[in-house]
Amino acid sequence: MRVLPVGEEALLVELPSGEQAQALHAELLRRRTAGELAVREIVPAARTVLLDGLAEPARLAARLAGWEVPPLPARAQEAIEIPVRYDGPDLPDVAALWGVPPDEVARIHAAARFRVAFCGFAPGFGYLTGLPEHRAVPRRATPRTAVPVGSVALAGPYTGVYPRSSPGGWQLIGTTDTVLWDDTRVPAALLAPGALVRFVPVGRG
Numbered sequence: 001m002r003v004l005p006v007g008e009e010a011l012l013v014e015l016p017s018g019e020q021a022q023a024l025h026a027e028l029l030r031r032r033t034a035g036e037l038a039v040r041e042i043v044p045a046a047r048t049v050l051l052d053g054l055a056e057p058a059r060l061a062a063r064l065a066g067w068e069v070p071p072l073p074a075r076a077q078e079a080i081e082i083p084v085r086y087d088g089p090d091l092p093d094v095a096a097l098w099g100v101p102p103d104e105v106a107r108i109h110a111a112a113r114f115r116v117a118f119c120g121f122a123p124g125f126g127y128l129t130g131l132p133e134h135r136a137v138p139r140r141a142t143p144r145t146a147v148p149v150g151s152v153a154l155a156g157p158y159t160g161v162y163p164r165s166s167p168g169g170w171q172l173i174g175t176t177d178t179v180l181w182d183d184t185r186v187p188a189a190l191l192a193p194g195a196l197v198r199f200v201p202v203g204r205g
Helices: 018-033 057-064 091-098 102-111
Strands: 003-008 012-013 040-042 050-054 080-084 114-119 128-130 144-147 150-155 159-162 166-168 171-175 194-202
Touching: 003 050, 012 057, 018 040, 018 050, 018 114, 018 128, 091 102, 091 171, 102 171, 102 194, 114 166
Parallel strands: 080 194
Antiparallel strands: 003 012, 012 050, 040 050, 114 128, 114 194, 128 159, 144 166, 150 159, 150 171
């Protein structure tokens, strides 16, 4: 763990792995809820957690090194189900990278249990972990100028769903009609860090 000051009221905590970053994020949320930690914002990323709005950041930085951070709790919470049609244009490319038929990509992906590691890129976009390390895939050599809303995509170790049409270089393996961001909904984002997600295959039509 490496703790870096950011401005006058923030700390950036760097962790060796995404799993440790997620575990620290969960512990920070627990301590804030219990009244043991006064912090305005806790923002997880791939291998970091940003704490903003600290009255005494240097004091907390000294304490963090001695914290016992438990591993992520067992996945007992109910998963958010996202129906998906495995009809993406990059499905054959992903199948070739994995060395399996295209239908097997759908089976492997739908069998995984995902957790939202962090959010970003666009409102409602979650970076989901859950596939084994050997299933990581590279981004496309040439990004698309417009990825359709609802595209289910892979890049590196992550799965994501595009909440709106935007440029992107992820490998598109499917589509969903699930709304990831809705300004009229509370909360507007369907996905939040720590949430569990399961992709449910549906017909291609």
